[in-house]
Amino acid sequence: MSALSVRQIRVRYLTLYGLRWLPSGLLMPVMILLMQERGLSLSQIGLVATAQGLVVLALELPTGGFADALGRKPVLIAAWVVCLASLGLMAVADSFWMFFLVWALQGIYRALDSGPLESWYVDATLAADPEAEYERGLGWAGTVIGVAIGAGALLSGGLVALGPVGPLSALALPVLVAIALQAVALVALTVLLVEHRPAKGVAAVRASVAEAPRMVGQAVGLLRRNRVLAALVAVELFWGFSMVTFESLLPVRLAEVLGDPDRAAALLGPAGSAAWLANAAGAALTPLMLRRLGAAPAAALMRVLQGVTVVGMGLLAGPVGILIAYLACYTVHGASNPLHMGLLHRQVNGPYRTSVLSLNSMVAQPAGALGAVVLTALADATSITVAMLVGGVVLAVAAPLYLPAWRAGRRTPGPVAEPDAGEPGPGESAAGPGRPGPALDPAGPVDPVTVAVATPARSD
16 A cells, blocks of 8 residues: 555544544443443442553553554554453443443553554654644544544434333443444454554564563653653543543433433433534634643643533532533533643654553543542532532642643743653753743643543543
């Protein structure tokens, strides 16, 4: 096959990105309610969620390094096969331990999937044209994820509204459709993603496995040497803890207000679709915020505003007010993720990109597991409202962590160093630590939460 152009690479990236998130949109409105329907309490749901967090914590960096060493395509294929298996198990799971296994498989999928597709796009674009602006495609990915998840959520609501089909409950129907869509996505991945790497024999695969720990070490070294990168990654701790409020507790909050879980799930279909379209609109506003405020100040403001919207979801009494706050939350979410990921991308170049993205994603997982346990237990002990208030406050207090990036951005921008053995990491040039990369354009979204969390992100 002849070399792909920048435009062809971008189209393939956005196509695969949309297919990757479409099944997630189907599950977001129903996942928590489905587990409740099959007998799990909110506290149990919080506990099974820890399986994903612990698995990702163990595997995120090694799999990121493995993708950088072996190749992005084989790692992505493995990830999407594991996702398909987890969805199949999800369709029949009816106990705490079966759902625990579902979430553990989702953790493996999440660790393998985090970063390789985005890294392939950036590196393939630069290989096709070293002067190409890859940020444009990353910014459009924010719109694609909104449209894909919104379409999936709308379809999910329609399936739930159709009611049970034979032995299948209304809440189980979206899971079956998600399985079919995941299979389509896997086929598309094998066809569309073209990676120009030497053929890998068994010896080469072993060498890649041996190389992965060194690449992980280099990525961790970047974090240790670069204050800006360390602060950006720390933001994910707060986001990971708080994401439970607007991605898992919101369906329960709406069901509580309406007094009917099936009605809440049916309503969350179109509401989820509108929310992710609002997410896409928020991503489209990123260039305006960059021009008016700059990347770091805008990112900090978005974290505060998102915390305010979560508090609104917890305090507003009627379904209309809750859904308005929900739409506002996702509008801010769409704007904040490209800002955050753009700042992150400018801190690293070269073969360590996936490892650094994995590092950023990894820290959100234990925080998300902790948030799932703490906030669901708090909701059981007090109320959904109290849990959402706590999550909103935690989300907002991450804003000052963008200060190092803002201070660094006021200096004269220069290229980010690419670490090698014995070479300084990013920010260790003569200009001093934390020196930023080139001026920022919108970048891609954080991979939010994987399917099983009823959503990373993230987006990225």
